[in-house]
Amino acid sequence: LTEHKPDRIAFINGTTVGGMEKSELYYSDFLENNNHSEYISAHDCGAGTDQVADYFSIFDATYTISTACSSAINAIILGANLIKAGKVDAVVVGGTECLSKFHLNGFNTLMILDREPCKPFSRNRAGLNLGEGAAYLVIEKEDAAKKRGITQLCKLGGYGNACDAFHQTASSPNGQGAYLAMKGALADAQMSPAEIDYINVHGTGTPNNDSTEGIALTRVFGEHVPDFSSTKAYTGHTTSAAGGVESVISILALQHNFVPPTLNFSEPMEEVATVPVTKTKHKPMKHIMNNSFGFGGNDSSCIFSKIN
Numbered sequence: 001l002t003e004h005k006p007d008r009i010a011f012i013n014g015t016t017v018g019g020m021e022k023s024e025l026y027y028s029d030f031l032e033n034n035n036h037s038e039y040i041s042a043h044d045c046g047a048g049t050d051q052v053a054d055y056f057s058i059f060d061a062t063y064t065i066s067t068a069c070s071s072a073i074n075a076i077i078l079g080a081n082l083i084k085a086g087k088v089d090a091v092v093v094g095g096t097e098c099l100s101k102f103h104l105n106g107f108n109t110l111m112i113l114d115r116e117p118c119k120p121f122s123r124n125r126a127g128l129n130l131g132e133g134a135a136y137l138v139i140e141k142e143d144a145a146k147k148r149g150i151t152q153l154c155k156l157g158g159y160g161n162a163c164d165a166f167h168q169t170a171s172s173p174n175g176q177g178a179y180l181a182m183k184g185a186l187a188d189a190q191m192s193p194a195e196i197d198y199i200n201v202h203g204t205g206t207p208n209n210d211s212t213e214g215i216a217l218t219r220v221f222g223e224h225v226p227d228f229s230s231t232k233a234y235t236g237h238t239t240s241a242a243g244g245v246e247s248v249i250s251i252l253a254l255q256h257n258f259v260p261p262t263l264n265f266s267e268p269m270e271e272v273a274t275v276p277v278t279k280t281k282h283k284p285m286k287h288i289m290n291n292s293f294g295f296g297g298n299d300s301s302c303i304f305s306k307i308n
Contacts, residue, residue, distance in 0.1 A: 001058055004148040006090035006140060010061040011053050012079045014071025014095030016240045018045035021100035048096065061088065068294035069202070070161070071095050072135075072243030073302055077159045079139050089144055094136030094244030103239070104130060110169055118205030118237075119264040120230035121214065121276045128204040131236020135244035137251075154251050157287065157305040158191065160184020164297035170208050175216030177299035178202075178291065182220045185289060185301040196226045196303070197285040198259050200250045202293040203230025203276070204237050209293065214272035226289075229277045233263035243292035243300065250290045251304055258282050 001009065019042030026036035041047060046064040053059045065075045072095030079091030097103075107113050107130060114127035145152050162184060164177030171177060186193060202213055217225050231249050238245050253260060262276035286306050293299040 001090070001092075001138065005058055006144065006148070008060050008088045009058060009090045009092070010063065010079065010082060010088045011049065011059040012063045012065060012075040012091055012093045013049040013052065014065040014067075014075040014240045014243065015045050015048060015097055016066050016068060016071060017098055017100050017103050018048055019043050020102055021098045024101055059092075066240070067298045068296070069237070069239050069242055070292045070294035070298045070300040071240035072245075073159070073247070073290065073292040073300040074161060074243070074298075076137065076139070076156070076243065076247065076302055077161055077300060080156055080159065083139060083141060090138060090140035092136050092138055094134065094247070095241040096134035097132055097239045097241040099130060099132045112206045114205060117264050118233055119266060120203035120205045120233060120262055121210050121269060122264065122266045123269050124266055125205045125207060125210060127206050128232065129236045131232075131238045133235060133238045133241050133245055135241060135248045137244070137247060152307055154254055155305045155307050157303040158185045158187070158189025159300065159302040160186075160188060161298070161300045163299070166297050169295050171212040171293060171297055171299075173212060175212035175219065177297040178213050178216035178293055179219045181293075181299040181301040182216065182289065182291070185303050186220075189303045189305070191287065191303065193221045194224065195287050196221075196289050197283070197287055198253060199226055199228035199289045199291065200246050200253070201228045201230050201276070202291045203232055203262070205230070205232065211269060211271045213291070213293065214269060214274055217274055218272055225274045227259045227277050227281060228274075229260055229262040231260055243290070246292070247290050247302070247304070250288045254285050254288050254304055254306060257285050
């Protein structure tokens, strides 16, 4: 990007906590003195986006997406739409998240933290494990990438976003938001459900998410749900960064033709008959779906495809 910079490039960052892991430490100081006042300006979730953009000095526009756990995939969606609309030539998209006391205590208050390693899609699942991290992708039109001499990793085949607005933190019992997001991604890609080879599910390990996501998978794919797994038992739930982290994992799986297993699985859920892949599986892959579902039922899916 620095040696052969696109004419117009945007940075779109999904994040929620921002610089809160520092500002929360010095809240009392803010009230009494100016010893740590530099952290006030870093508190806002968009501040980190601007700092990254300033550091690299290559971006013509910056955007911050904050839709909880669907933030990073929504950054991918916004970036693709900006390119389609002719607003930019390339985008760097993804998400970043750090752990904070606010973050930890918020999920603890909801009583969805597992004190042991999380067990996505298992009957005895008890909640999620929080993680932190960051991951980004570069998206541009195929002809523009070829013109710049760039090796293309895959194609962003389609994407969908929906909001079921059922509850502030819980997804709807029938998985309506997840269903609409996956159906939207398939429609955008002009693909049938049977063409999906693997799904990197949201799979947090919470009773609510895994049940409703399982129901949504059955609604979309019927009796032929593709191989699916949750990689959050490896990384923890990186919340706003999850869509970026898991997009990278999905693209690696696509490139190397493997399905990463779901760790800690014990026995199937009572609600749905579908079970995740629990041992590394090697097979030819052409199309992979990646799910990220956020609070408020803001749910997003995208599809990555091999380049023919």
